[in-house]
Amino acid sequence: MKLHPVEVISRERYGDHVRIQYLWTGDPPQPGQFVMVRAAGHGLDPFLSRPLFAHDYEEGDVASLLVVVRGRGTALLAEEGSALLVSDPLGRGFQVTEDGPVALVGGGVWVSPLKLLARSLRRRGIEHDVYLESPAAASGAYLGFLKENFPGATLIETAGGTGSAVFLDWVGDLARYESIYVSGTAETLAAARSAAAGVVPAQLAVRERMACANGSCYGCAVPVWAGGEMVYARACVDGPVFEAAALAW
Numbered sequence: 001m002k003l004h005p006v007e008v009i010s011r012e013r014y015g016d017h018v019r020i021q022y023l024w025t026g027d028p029p030q031p032g033q034f035v036m037v038r039a040a041g042h043g044l045d046p047f048l049s050r051p052l053f054a055h056d057y058e059e060g061d062v063a064s065l066l067v068v069v070r071g072r073g074t075a076l077l078a079e080e081g082s083a084l085l086v087s088d089p090l091g092r093g094f095q096v097t098e099d100g101p102v103a104l105v106g107g108g109v110w111v112s113p114l115k116l117l118a119r120s121l122r123r124r125g126i127e128h129d130v131y132l133e134s135p136a137a138a139s140g141a142y143l144g145f146l147k148e149n150f151p152g153a154t155l156i157e158t159a160g161g162t163g164s165a166v167f168l169d170w171v172g173d174l175a176r177y178e179s180i181y182v183s184g185t186a187e188t189l190a191a192a193r194s195a196a197a198g199v200v201p202a203q204l205a206v207r208e209r210m211a212c213a214n215g216s217c218y219g220c221a222v223p224v225w226a227g228g229e230m231v232y233a234r235a236c237v238d239g240p241v242f243e244a245a246a247l248a249w
């Protein structure tokens with residue numbers, strides 16, 4: 001996979017989250033696609049590039065990422081002045097419906113791809129509601145970021161722990177939506193899948209850890225149903241967005 005040097009335009013900090021904007025003149029990312037990124041000038045430290053969802057893409061070729069610093073890889077990406085190498089947009093993102101209303105549900109840093117998705121829905125005139133988990137421990141700066149970037153979103157304060165009943169408390173009657181799109185913690189994805197089953201089509205953005213990101217290592221294998229049998233799909237090329245009903249969790 002080829003990584004391209006990009007011009008970083010800005011790094012803005014919101015508590016432990018960092019939004020990185022850079023110039024991107026290649027294929028525009030589709031909502032739910034991801035890129036592989038690494039800091040330039042550090043050789044193979046860390047060994048693997050890191051996957052990050054395409055957070056936004058604006059007129060004028062400005063792409064952005066939303067990063068939570070977790071370890072060495074993300075710390076180098078977030079470092080002020082650090083040059084970046086970024087891949088083309090990868091994977092299969094959300095299949096955007098032409099019918100509304102739809103619901104977007106996100107939590108933690110996994111809200112990232114919902115910004116580009118909301119932009120795409122707005123452009124198509126598709127009515128959508130946004131529900132975002134705001135952990136009780138989240139900083140004021142990050143809450144301000146969520147309010148500014150997802151105007152009109154319902155922010156749900158949580159203390160961790162999500163079951164399908166809690167998910168329904170957040171979103172209400174799912175049957176009033178044509179489709180739901182979810183990018184959250186593993187617990188939120190599982191709760192969404194169970195709450196949506198037989199009620200509304202749901203698409204989930206999974207977050208399997210990745211190595212090659214080109215389909216060759218099977219490090220990101222996800223169990224899915226195909227013709228009544230459980231097989232393994234690869235999140236990097238077959239996902240990272242999957243129909244909830246297809247996931248064999």
Ligand SMILES: Cc1cc2nc3c(=O)[nH]c(=O)nc-3n(C[C@H](O)[C@H](O)[C@H](O)COP(=O)(O)OP(=O)(O)OC[C@H]3O[C@@H](n4cnc5c(N)ncnc54)[C@H](O)[C@@H]3O)c2cc1C
Nearest residue numbers: 050051052053066067068070071072073074109112207208
């Ligand atoms: C498709 C995809 C999209 C992603 N998009 C984003 C994004 O938009 N913004 C963002 O901040 N992060 C995102 N991530 C997660 C991000 O890739 C990891 O946080 C990053 O690789 C950690 O690298 P590190 O060197 O900083 O930390 P490491 O030292 O590698 O790990 C630090 C900690 O993070 C945990 N961790 C690492 N990767 C994951 C993962 N995929 N899921 C759960 N826990 C993990 C590790 O178990 C460890 O506890 C995404 C991951 C995937 C697979």
Ligand code: FES
Nearest residue numbers: 211213217218236
């Ligand atoms: S990361 Fe290697 S197959 Fe997906």
